[in-house]
Amino acid sequence: MTKVALVTGAGQGIGQAIAERLAKDGFKLALVGRHLDKVQKVASEINQQGGEAIAIKADVAKRDEVFAAVKATKAKFGDFSVIINNAGVAPTTPIMAVTEDDMNWTWGINVNGVVWGTQAATEAFKALGHGGKIINATSQAGVEGNPNLTVYGSTKFAIRGITQTTAKELAEFGITVNAFAPGIVKTPMMWDIAHEVGQNAGKDDEWGMAQFSNGIALGRLSEAKDVANVVSFLAGDDSNYITGQTIIVDGGMVFH
Template sequence: MKNRVAFVTGAGQGIGEAIALRLAKDGLAVAVADFNQETARQVAEKIIKHGGKAIALKVDVSQRDQVMEAVEEARRTLGGFDVIVNNAGIAPSTPIAEITEAVVDKVYNVNVKGVIWGMQAAIKAFAAEGHGGKIINACSQAGHVGNPALAVSSSSKFAVRGLTQTAARDLAPAGITV
């Protein structure tokens, strides 16, 4: 049976960690990607301790080159590429009257651009493997309902929903499920 490989961003803690652990339990090799190298390493070690296969990768999802390189490293090291979970995100609490350009840029660079870069890296990896794959973009309930003091984060998650719906239609002919 072919080794199945998943790449999970924001996997060093919280929901991302839970996703990585579950994918490993389901038999996938997991690239644990996080901005924090130490927490990524700890999660990868948990997976390995329980008999799974994993690597830890430090990646800033707001940086396209880092995402492209990390996905390629995961593909080479783990022996394939089947799933990406674009889970990394930030949600600073900022009342609307206090939102700054710096806050908007930081949130959108991580939450929106990070998803775009992840999808692009996955498309390239699927093509290199000669098959389609799965792209999962986490947008949380904040992508469905605006939340008090989280206007920037919520609006970024609405953007992720739009990207996801568009990508699903655009990528279906290539055998990629979004």
């Protein structure tokens, strides 16, 4: 089986770091995002460094677009072995402010997007006559409740359920399904959240971000590369006997 991976939300943050790491691991890559220019930039950098990557514009909330992205990946590289359902959004939503739009938008991307990715990848693996790996992004907020993250946290708890359920359902086809649950990672998503924290207290983004490192045993927030290292393990052969699991990528903020 040729090592071919599709990464959603690969234009920045954790998705970009995963793409860069999997390129080093020898994967041919399809980088998927809503903004073609961003995924194209990451793909170009990988290609310049001797890797092989293509960029595909798709909204993971749209089932047809996710299926088309997987089909295009298989057609380009002639094989397909790993999907990383990484794309996500993280609105801050105090419970009494939650709207129907908040629920539908966040669930549409964070949960439906993972379901469409799982279906599209499974269809491709079966057509190719081999198994594969499905790797989903959850969060510490999908392991433990966080104030003001009712909507986001609910999507990330759902991902752990979907990961366990589909792992049992797809094992007979040689498909493993696992999830990674980062703590707080220094990406554009967290700077946006930190901005809100800082504003609420009348302070700046750096101050907001610093609040998240309080109580982390290893004394620092994580970098996107810390997460990519774990995804590299989940995408590779060394994790072949692991399925249905959520690996918490955390320096000691939560212990479970």
